[in-house]
Amino acid sequence: MNVNEFRAEAHKMADRIADYYENISEYPVKSQVMPGEIIAQLPVSPPEHPESMTNIMADFERIIMPGITHWQSPAFHAFFPANSSYPSVLAEMLTAALGQQGMIWETSPAAAELEERVMEWLREMCGLPSNWTGVIQDTASASTLAALLTAREKATGFRINEEGFTSSDKLRIYCSTETHSSIEKAVKIAGFGRKNLVKIAVDQDFALIPEELEKAIMKDKNAGFLPVCVIGSIGTTGSTAVDPIEKIGKICSAYGIWFHVDAAFSGTALILPEMHHFANGLEYADSYVFNPHKWMFTNFDASAYFVRDPEMLIRTFEILPEYLKTKTRGQVNDYRDWGVALGRRFRALKLWFVIRSFGVDGIKEKLRKHISLAQWLAGKVLKSEEFELMAPVTFSLVCFRWRPGGIDDEEKLNELNQRLLNDLNASGKLYLTHTKLNGKYVLRMVSAQTYVEMEHIEAAWKLIGEMAEKINLSGIR
Amino acid sequence: MNVNEFRAEAHKMADRIADYYENISEYPVKSQVMPGEIIAQLPVSPPEHPESMTNIMADFERIIMPGITHWQSPAFHAFFPANSSYPSVLAEMLTAALGQQGMIWETSPAAAELEERVMEWLREMCGLPSNWTGVIQDTASASTLAALLTAREKATGFRINEEGFTSSDKLRIYCSTETHSSIEKAVKIAGFGRKNLVKIAVDQDFALIPEELEKAIMKDKNAGFLPVCVIGSIGTTGSTAVDPIEKIGKICSAYGIWFHVDAAFSGTALILPEMHHFANGLEYADSYVFNPHKWMFTNFDASAYFVRDPEMLIRTFEILPEYLKTKTRGQVNDYRDWGVALGRRFRALKLWFVIRSFGVDGIKEKLRKHISLAQWLAGKVLKSEEFELMAPVTFSLVCFRWRPGGIDDEEKLNELNQRLLNDLNASGKLYLTHTKLNGKYVLRMVSAQTYVEMEHIEAAWKLIGEMAEKINLSGIR
Numbered sequence: 002m003n004v005n006e007f008r009a010e011a012h013k014m015a016d017r018i019a020d021y022y023e024n025i026s027e028y029p030v031k032s033q034v035m036p037g038e039i040i041a042q043l044p045v046s047p048p049e050h051p052e053s054m055t056n057i058m059a060d061f062e063r064i065i066m067p068g069i070t071h072w073q074s075p076a077f078h079a080f081f082p083a084n085s086s087y088p089s090v091l092a093e094m095l096t097a098a099l100g101q102q103g104m105i106w107e108t109s110p111a112a113a114e115l116e117e118r119v120m121e122w123l124r125e126m127c128g129l130p131s132n133w134t135g136v137i138q139d140t141a142s143a144s145t146l147a148a149l150l151t152a153r154e155k156a157t158g159f160r161i162n163e164e165g166f167t168s169s170d171k172l173r174i175y176c177s178t179e180t181h182s183s184i185e186k187a188v189k190i191a192g193f194g195r196k197n198l199v200k201i202a203v204d205q206d207f208a209l210i211p212e213e214l215e216k217a218i219m220k221d222k223n224a225g226f227l228p229v230c231v232i233g234s235i236g237t238t239g240s241t242a243v244d245p246i247e248k249i250g251k252i253c254s255a256y257g258i259w260f261h262v263d264a265a266f267s268g269t270a271l272i273l274p275e276m277h278h279f280a281n282g283l284e285y286a287d288s289y290v291f292n293p294h295k296w297m298f299t300n301f302d303a304s305a306y307f308v309r310d311p312e313m314l315i316r317t318f319e320i321l322p323e324y325l326k327t328k329t330r331g332q333v334n335d336y337r338d339w340g341v342a343l344g345r346r347f348r349a350l351k352l353w354f355v356i357r358s359f360g361v362d363g364i365k366e367k368l369r370k371h372i373s374l375a376q377w378l379a380g381k382v383l384k385s386e387e388f389e390l391m392a393p394v395t396f397s398l399v400c401f402r403w404r405p406g407g408i409d410d411e412e413k414l415n416e417l418n419q420r421l422l423n424d425l426n427a428s429g430k431l432y433l434t435h436t437k438l439n440g441k442y443v444l445r446m447v448s449a450q451t452y453v454e455m456e457h458i459e460a461a462w463k464l465i466g467e468m469a470e471k472i473n474l475s476g477i478r
Numbered sequence: 479m480n481v482n483e484f485r486a487e488a489h490k491m492a493d494r495i496a497d498y499y500e501n502i503s504e505y506p507v508k509s510q511v512m513p514g515e516i517i518a519q520l521p522v523s524p525p526e527h528p529e530s531m532t533n534i535m536a537d538f539e540r541i542i543m544p545g546i547t548h549w550q551s552p553a554f555h556a557f558f559p560a561n562s563s564y565p566s567v568l569a570e571m572l573t574a575a576l577g578q579q580g581m582i583w584e585t586s587p588a589a590a591e592l593e594e595r596v597m598e599w600l601r602e603m604c605g606l607p608s609n610w611t612g613v614i615q616d617t618a619s620a621s622t623l624a625a626l627l628t629a630r631e632k633a634t635g636f637r638i639n640e641e642g643f644t645s646s647d648k649l650r651i652y653c654s655t656e657t658h659s660s661i662e663k664a665v666k667i668a669g670f671g672r673k674n675l676v677k678i679a680v681d682q683d684f685a686l687i688p689e690e691l692e693k694a695i696m697k698d699k700n701a702g703f704l705p706v707c708v709i710g711s712i713g714t715t716g717s718t719a720v721d722p723i724e725k726i727g728k729i730c731s732a733y734g735i736w737f738h739v740d741a742a743f744s745g746t747a748l749i750l751p752e753m754h755h756f757a758n759g760l761e762y763a764d765s766y767v768f769n770p771h772k773w774m775f776t777n778f779d780a781s782a783y784f785v786r787d788p789e790m791l792i793r794t795f796e797i798l799p800e801y802l803k804t805k806t807r808g809q810v811n812d813y814r815d816w817g818v819a820l821g822r823r824f825r826a827l828k829l830w831f832v833i834r835s836f837g838v839d840g841i842k843e844k845l846r847k848h849i850s851l852a853q854w855l856a857g858k859v860l861k862s863e864e865f866e867l868m869a870p871v872t873f874s875l876v877c878f879r880w881r882p883g884g885i886d887d888e889e890k891l892n893e894l895n896q897r898l899l900n901d902l903n904a905s906g907k908l909y910l911t912h913t914k915l916n917g918k919y920v921l922r923m924v925s926a927q928t929y930v931e932m933e934h935i936e937a938a939w940k941l942i943g944e945m946a947e948k949i950n951l952s953g954i955r
Contacts, residue, residue, distance in 0.1 A: 164674075
């Protein structure tokens with residue numbers, strides 16, 4: 002392919018992409034293929050000779066598209082979203098073409114300095130403490146791992162980096178029973194051991210009980226453990242519960258424990274003045290993560306990680322081989338020392354495009370719409386005699402379940418709701434997922450996809466009712 | 479922005495990108511801005527109101543472009559490349575639009591199954607052991623971390639994941655003095671401690687001396703240490719030295735030690751039959767990484783990680799919260815359990831586009847051209863009386879230095895070569911980097927950029943001679 006052919010193909014691709022967004026509602030939201038169906042259509046061996054883009058794109062349409070679950074469909078209400086948006090896609094096109102690898106300032110001064118500035122913008126937009134410093138990680142998993150490692154090194158005076166764990170290291174990490182699974186993963190990676198992750202009980206709203214935390218810390222200290230880090234959540238994955246950040250922060254501060262706050266999904270809501278009270282107590286946090294790739298219309302991946310003391314972070318990850326030594330070292334941010342990976346894509350560009358194209362007001366407008374859609378849905382659930390709300394609706398997630406005729410048998414209810422979820426997702430008309438809250442099987446419906454409107458939520462609610470009625474009539478109850 | 483406006487903007491972007499590639503040689507390869515120059519032009523606060531794409535793109539041209547180091551320029555000879563190519567950019571456009579998040583099969587069956595198949599293609603193309611299983615990681619740093627963690631868990635019967643390090647754990651890792659810095663970083667992250675990374679001496683060609691490795695292992699065993707992992711390199715970062723893989727493999731096999739092979743840059747060369755002898759002994763390896771984003775014309779990031787036993791890898795990373803439980807679990811690859819991050823982009827698509835658009839023959843042709851360009855340059859250096867070759871030229875990297883008039887003062891030579899490098903890079907006409915080999919400051923010139931041709935290497939060699947002559951005439955010698 003030469004540059005002229007590339008130009009023609011890039012125009013075709015621009016149309017293909019715009020067509021996709023124009024007709025996205027015509028695809029089944031959740032891919033309907035069976036395991037193995039895609040791979041069976043892909044040749045076992047790679048082609049020896051070049052193939053035309055026409056052939057490749059024909060196979061894309063025929064083989065790949067049926068295996069796509071449409072995260073960008075406004076009928077996608079599953080998990081948390083991984084949103085794109087028009088300005089973000091444009092930025093990603095440009096990013097791909099520039100092919101920057103911003104491991105150090107010198108290899109892309111624009112990437113380094115734009116990252117510094119957009120992270121300041123995000124800090125200001127969210128009203129985060131003004132002495133925090135930000136860096137883009139790929140995912141919240143990576144941000145959390147960075148937090149745990151920095152906490153580990155701070156607590157041991159950078160001894161584990163140097164000497165490894167020794168017999169005197171009995172380190173403990175704390176989070177609630179509702180905290181995201183990435184914490185456990187990071188605890189294992191960093192060598193703490195899963196048994197040293199202490200899970201604290203939650204209250205009726207699924208928020209960590211601070212008194213229980215303090216008890217656990219004191220008990221561990223008496224038993225010779227060193228409490229290293231507490232993870233609080235603003236918006237858990239199960240139900241977007243908010244832990245009492247200020248109370249936890251004060252406990253951490255009193256005991257000299259690293260306080261990491263995971264606001265991966267819900268953190269974007271702090272942009273709204275009416276939601277900003279959830280940030281109370283963040284001044285006690287040592288590190289904080291939220292993912293613009295979830296609810297801020299920026300292509301996955303883009304995780305915003307903030308720390309109070311960037312020197313601690315850099316000391317944790319720093320390496321300096323000869324081939325990476327530069328004259329500008331010390332005057333600039335060489336972001337390779339701010340996380341696990343050496344190589345780094347130019348992720349700041351899409352954040353810049355999104356923030357400027359929407360404007361802060363435009364982002365607020367979208368967030369308010371999403372929250373109001375969730376409130377509307379929660380109202381419908383509350384008024385319904387067949388459904389019940391299973392957790393407070395704080396942001397744009399509604400946790401509910403079907404409970405026809407006031408059935409009390411929990412096992413039966415779990416079964417019925419599982420059946421309802423499967424039928425709904427098999428329709429291709431929407432995509433929901435589930436969780437368990439207090440052992441109860443619960444449907445999770447998120448109204449936070451970039452281009453979701455009232456019509457999609459209304460249609461979803463109507464379909465949920467119809468599908469439930471169908472199960473009712475089938476006599477399965 | 480609505481979808482019609484997006485369509486128009488996407489076409490404009492297609493032209494902007496094609497223009498970029500058409501005129502890429504007109505930009506200074508290495509950005510010529512000073513630290514702080516970009517950020518000073520970026521507003522301190524984000525915009526309240528939406529801005530037009532016209533304004534955003536105008537600022538992109540005015541503020542961002544001068545801060546771009548042009549990794550995609552055929553005059554980029556620094557570090558190792560992070561190559562793009564036309565089909566790769568097209569795939570990235572599509573990837574951005576689809577906005578897949580392939581953490582589990584269900585969230586993108588196409589992403590999961592295409593990944594499985596293209597990894598099989600890469601395995602076949604490179605002639606890697608047919609019983610290996612592949613997975614895409616972001617970078618070699620992440621692949622290496624996965625290797626060290628799996629080695630750690632295998633050696634301890636998955637005890638550290640569960641209980642953390644205990645007093646009985648005296649674990650050791652081995653690599654050569656020339657091995658990449660990502661090993662040290664991973665050793666620290668995984669909790670081994672930098673002091674437990676044993677660096678083995680290299681021979682005159684900068685390859686690990688296997689007898690020294692065996693001695694170190696025996697010494698450690700006698701001292702009560704448990705050797706856990708050895709890292710061998712096919713193509714070190716300094717000089718693309720190749721460690722004796724078969725000999726190291728046999729030692730690892732004899733002592734029951736995990737053997738990880740880092741072929742991040744040079745691994746792509748195994749596609750060539752005439753280079754395939756470097757794969758000898760790979761059957762002893764437990765894990766292996768090479769980066770198609772370096773020398774296989776596929777946008778950063780795309781690191782190909784292969785393991786002999788995927789169950790070990792999965793057991794190392796596995797987590798299974800309720801909200802990620804699916805009916806297809808066990809029948810499909812849920813790649814969230816194959817590495818650090820939970821969320822995953824659809825990286826297989828660009829590999830599929832690149833392999834099909836180039837064809838295996840097309841990739842071979844490019845690799846052979848790049849290797850022949852390096853050979854041509856090495857010949858020029860060898861014939862020159864003013865320059866000397868500093869390491870064997872095995873792939874597409876030439877390590878050389880300027881040594882005018884047979885100067886013997888090493889400090890003076892280091893100074894002169896540093897000066898030469900700075901002048902070359904300040905010209906904006908090419909971008910080289912340096913390393914130190916045996917304490918000597920050495921220029922590294924890579925001829926592996928996707929669209930590099932003989933004319934670029936000839937021009938570079940000419941400029942190097944001219945710049946050296948200029949320094950000569952300035953009397954600095």
